[in-house]
Amino acid sequence: MEGSVRVRFAPSPTGFLHIGGLRTALYNYLFAKGNDGTFVLRIEDTDQSRYVEGAEEDIKESLKWVGMDIDEGPENSGDVGPYRQSERKDIYEEYAEQLVEQGNAYYAFDTPEELDQMRERLKKSGNPSPKYDAITRMSMKNSLTLPEEEVERKLEEGEEYVIRLKVPRRENIRFEDEVRGFVSFESKGLDDQVLIKSDGMPTYHLANVVDDHLMEISHVIRGEEWLSSTPKHILMYEYFGWEPPKMAHLPLIMSPSGGKLSKRKAESEGIPINTKDYIEQKFEPEALVNFLAYLGWSPGDDTEIHSMDELTDLFSLDRVSKGGAVFDYKKLIWYNEHYLREKPADELFPRVKAIANEHGIDPDEEYMKEIIPLMKDRVSKVEDFVTMGKFFFEDPEEYEEQAKKKWKDNSAELLQAYVDEIKEFDEDDFEAGKLKDKIKEIVEAHDVGWGPLMMPLRVAVSGMGYGPDLTPTLELLGKETTVRRIETAIEKLG
Template identity: 85%
Template sequence: MEGSVRVRFAPSPTGLLHIGGLRTALYNYLFAKGHRDGVFVLRIEDTDQARYVEGAENDIVESLEWAGLNVDEGPGKGGEFGPYRQSERKERYEQYAEQLVEQGHAYYAFDTPVELEDMRERLKKSGNPSPKYDAITRMSMKNSLTLPREEVDRILEEGEEYVIRLKVPRRETIRFEDEIRGFVSFESKGLDDQVLLKSDGMPTYHLANVVDDHLMEITDVIRGEEWLSSAPKHILMYEYFGWEPPRMAHLPLIMSPSGGKLSKRKAESEGIPINTRDYIEQEFEPEALVNFLAYLGWSPGDDSELHTMDELIELFALDRVSKGGAVFDYKKLIWYNEHYLREKPAEQLYPRVKAIAEEHGLSPDEAYLKEIIPLMKDRVSKIEDFVTMGRFFFEDPEEYEEQALKKWKDNSAELLGAYVGKLKEMDEEEFEAGKLKDKIKEVIGEYDVGFGPLMMPLRVAVSGMGYGPDLTPTIELLGKETTIRRIETAIKRLG
């Protein structure tokens, strides 16, 4: 590909960064980094002041950093195409909107909100289900196309409120090539005369977007499918300005497991965290979320599923992004998380597990905790499980899980009693996994039962649960005194 690639991630700071936004950022990043000298720009589209949320920009920046998507240019980062917040670029948009008016491709509209509402009501009554301000209705409205020139000049001079609207042609087919969907065409009669400049002098998304993509020399616009219907308006503006439009790619929707788009409401009902912040707070492994999101609408074309960021950069291509929606499979995300947790050495996990333990009111000894981590690693799905599932390493179980109690049979107390007898005869130094297993074999040999009838109630007695890490190394780590105490308590309580 000739020339260097420049892409942008351009979120609006109207709330926390949505998981779909993070995927869009990721695809832009992978695409840029997969090309020599590719540049990944962050642009904050904060022109909608009414919907601006304090702290949202900060959340976007922190979320991208957490996920390892390092921005080359953006707010606080600098770059020769700044400023990178649209609210700081206001004058530029005004000048370009006026240019379109002068060229006859846009016009001033003076209609009040009441007049616009009347127009919609009138059209609805005459059988138009989705009325809009367009090539037909504009001629019965109050704008610089219907009013005499002197009247227009007078209104502008007196400082009355107005907006600038794009003059969309009545009968035109607008075609462009989408990098993912191939050729796409729209009929202009389906488009409204989009407001470009609002009455407060702020641009709408559409004008600011086109002007900034041109001025920032963006070569490829990779964004969500919801912007596909806006693309023809953008293509028209590029044509009117006489600019070369960037290549465009519209990514597939993220779907809910129960069907339909993954909305906030659906995500909540299905237990899927919807904002990147949730994943940070729940201490997901960032590599797991990145790997999972990469595959949410793209695949390298083979059976591989696990890739580092560098490998994803190497493999990623837009022609392998699907057109159809991608279903958010939370179980698959957990599978990725388990994988990346297991890959990390205990040394690296220790400070995080220690912090979680302290949050839970525990203050474990460093050496002890470093022995628990490798033992638990193959059993946990998320880092907090080291503490929540492994709580029995720090304190005796106060109660026994209901499911686990089903494993407690009529002969359980007798078998455990026999095992305790053998443990009491052991010296501290011989209290290790291999010998503990031998003692289990002795008991089941003497009572002529299988492993299950002793192992199951033994696990319940020492941990309170019916599952967990390898049993004999666990008992070794708990130590002789603790193990005997817990078994005797269980015999007393469960009989």
């Protein structure tokens, strides 16, 4: 690969970091790190009207949470800053003026009303998608149609204007996409893109071309929704006489029910849409990274579990898929369960303790560190240690409806037989193996299977019909608690 790899993640602070944005950042990051390159964070805040307070902080915190270190950005400047577009306004003006001087752009003085009239007029004459382009520009109010003196006067008097790109009427614009191969667009489908808005701020199109060039970006890796804007960018590179970076457009993230995963769809399908939601819902960051990496890419073998470092070694753009990737929430939970199981009790304890405290429980460290390994195979998220494991700290106040259905006519009788036996145990004998032998004895004596005793026993001690391995659970609860809970259940459920 010639030259050094420099990529950028360039979000707009118009809201919290969306999960699709996080995947774009991840692919940029993996590509940079796998090629000893540089990962740049650039904040594209030129649309001041849509600026959301706290959004930039959210972006930085999200990247930090998943473990993506920023090499250059607003906090740690390299030598191509500033890294916020709002602080680069003068740079863009200079380049837009250069295009005007070259005859590749022009001043347009049309008012919003005049633009609306133009669109209405074209719609009436049967044009379904009217735009300001090579054909319509000649009937509008701009520096191509007005006398030079009038243009000078308007500029001197400070009349509002925009600068538009002069898109050629008949040209085939072709470029190679690292994911899609060769892509070509007819210029007649493009409008004369606004480059500088009337407030003097650049649009995304001008700012991102100028910045990618000045920041020496080697590869632009972004979402598929920018594919149709790329020909305008390619034209600008041509006009400036610059070599464009390599382009790679990532597949859309699809909803399980079909179509693009929009905010509305995600909400209706119970999929958290912002990275912030995953942080608040206490997902394992490694699980989210592993899941997102596979959302549109695969290493080409059967492996599914990879750390960030391994992904860095494996990732390449030629293995990114062209088709949309379906967001499979169950798969994400599967990853989460995997990464929770990998973590030792020592590492999990402080997090579990904090959650327990929120639930009004103050767990003893030693006791909790015995509960964690016992529950590991049953939990999907870290708070399950507390919500599902609440019965380790307090007697069940009620029994779940589903659990009560497992209480049959002979349940009380079988439990009574069991509790009478285990009352005789010494504290030292109260251990999983011996408790299990005793269950076997009782079910054989009553000529029933394991279920008729195990199920009500679980309901009695936990109030639930599911949970961690039963006899080690009884051992942890201890003799006194186990006996008390069984007797209460017999009394309450009869």
